[in-house]
Amino acid sequence: MLKAYDYAEPGKRAELRDAGLFRQEKQIAQQFVLEHPSERQSISCPICGSIKTKYIFERWDVNYRLCDDCKSIFVAVDDSILQEYLGLKSMKNLRVSSKYQQQASERRTDIWMDFVSWAEYRVFRYLGRNRGLRVIDFGNRYVKSVELFRSSKMTAEYELRDSILPIETASVNEADLVLYLNQLQHEADPIESLLQIGKCLSEDGLLILNTRLGSGFDILTLKGGTEDIFPYEHIMLPSAKGLKLILDKAGYELLEITTPGTRDLDVVMKNKERIEEANFFIKYLIDTADCTTIADFQQFLQKSGLSSFAQVIAKKKD
Secondary structure (H helix, E strand, O other): OOOOOOOOOOOOOOOOOOHHHHHHHHHHHHHHHHHOOOOOOOOOOOOOOOOOEEEEEEEOOEEEEEEOOOOOEEOOOOHHHHHHHHOOHHHHHHHHOHHHHHHHHHHHHHHHHHHHHHHHHHHHHHHOOOOOEEEEEEOOOOHHHHHHHHHOOOEEEEEEEOOOOOOOOOOOOOEEEEEEEOOHHHOOOHHHHHHHHHOOEEEEEEEEEEEEOOOOHHHHHOOOOOOOOOOOOOOEEOOHHHHHHHHHHOOEEEEEEEOOOOOHHHHHHHOHHHOOOOOHHHHHHHHHOOHHHHHHHHHHHHHOOOOOEEEEEEEEOO
16 A cells, blocks of 8 residues: 655644634634533443443533543534534634635645645546546535635536535536545544445445544544544544444445644644643653654654544445
């Protein structure tokens, strides 16, 4: 399996979010969460079903639990509350605003362009072609990202589905390629969701999925990472093992999984005051390592599947 890894000098990468707009997002989410505490008491893992789960960290009075078996992190939340959160008008209005979209475009266009190029290459590798494809893009909320996928040479027909964006697109019944990007994080039942998505795929079609991982270095070191992990925006943080289980149970054959994240060490370094006192090795590493050592360690996380961001390519099982 071919793998490519990105080098990023710690502390030199531009922030992907506008601080003011992100603060507004969190304020909207926090107000809703505090007014709508989940009454669901289930502690079983939604991925592997194990009841061997334990409290790992808390956000806004909401407990995140870690599964001892598959090592995934999740929140038990009532479906009615989750659906109400996902439909919040105030959050939608903020995210579709011209200022929000412009800031996202300025900060992320290069990343999206690289991802489209990566997708074109991988699709050709696994399909044997990357032209004239029917594409369904689930939940994409960024106008520029939509434009880049629609204008890609691989795309003949494009449908944007389950998105907050008021963009009219084609209707695709059977897709050669399904994009499910940054959506798993708010799925209470990820297996069922991917089962339904599989119904949209052609017989030899491909699923490209990316997600935050609960088994990532920054998530576990900082007990939830930074404040960018919060309910009910993030209720499902599978481990790499958990993600493979989800795909298998939902009827997919895993073709490729990589953890190409470049920000794990950067995140921990910027939040080193949150490292637990007993975590002597990590505190020593952060306090003493030079840029070369930090970069090498980040590449080790990438290659070992220990970064907190995963990209997956899969197809339906025969």
